[in-house]
Amino acid sequence: MSLNRSEKEAxxxxxxxxxxxxQTLV
Incomplete structure (x- = not known):
């Protein structure tokens, strides 16, 4: 499965x- 760069960033x-x-909950 290949992801677009924008999808990876998302x-x-x-x-x-x-x-x-x-981290906020901890």
Whole structure:
């Protein structure tokens, strides 16, 4: 499965935001 660069960036930003939320909960 190949992803476009923009799609990769979108996934990375999504994961980053989720990680930020997780750190906030901890």
């Amino acid at each position: 996934v990375i930003s999504e994961v980053t935001s989720l990680a930020a939320k997780a």
